[in-house]
Amino acid sequence: MIPESGFLGMIMDATLGVQVVLVFLTLMSLWSWTIIFSKLFLYRRAKRQVSRGYVLFNEASDLSEGLQALSRDEGSPLSKVGLLAVGEFRKLEKADIERDRKRMLVKDTLRRVLRQGVSDEMKYLSSSLSFLATCANASPFIGLFGTVWGIMHAFHSIGLSQSAALATVAPGISEALVTTAIGLVVAIPATIAYNYLLSLLGEVETEMVNFAGAFLNRVEREVSWATGSSRNQ
DSSP: OOOTTSHHHHHHTSOHHHHHHHHHHHHHHHHHHHHHHHHHHHHHHHHHHHHHHHHHHHHSSSHHHHHHHHHTSTTOHHHHHHHHHHHHHHHHHHSSSOHHHHHHHHHHHHHHHHHHHHHHHHHHHHTTHHHHHHHHHHHHHHHHHHHHHHHHHHHHHHHHHTOOOHHHHHHHHHHHHHHHHHHHHHHHHHHHHHHHHHHHHHHHHHHHHHHHHHHHHHHHHHOHHHHTSSOOO
16 A cells, blocks of 8 residues: 555545646656656767768778778668769769760759768757757746646645644645656756767767768769760769
8 A cells, every 4th residue: 555655645645637747747747757768869870870881981092992892781872972972963864964064063953862861861860859859948837837736736725724833735735746846857967968869960960961072072073974074084
């Protein structure tokens, strides 16, 4: 049997409004921790992949070898961005357009495609991350709402019992304050995790942007019809 003075007993004896707030905060906490662990694993893996892929691409002797190195890691964000850029590059190469016109278009076209590829990967990686920000900002206020509700009920009980004794109001107020504490328990880890994950995501984005620049530079140096030189890829 749960003792009346225990934490669980205090929650069980709380008003329905306070209990609903506590259940809602518990669900928010469970979902936020799920996001934290899944994103932590995803971002660390993505960071390793983009860092390793960027080094391999730069160390490759030519563009083709660099793309082959990236293709060995199919799950890498750089592999996806590179394949998207190569696909558009091949389309432009086969297009029925004068070579001089192609040469004028290739740089801007590849820049747009690479920007789109990086943007798509960032959109995928950042999905659900905003929920952590919501938890960080909203949880304390949701907990405060439960506290206000509980205190209102406590004062209502005072009116019904016509007694302002501490023993009369203390249980209701303590039950109400629990929701504020739980709200902070939800908000603090979500805030810390959100800021940390955001910094990891920023590092991944930086590496991807650097790769996009390196890819564009290699195309300009090595592809003959894009540079106007006589060198063949």
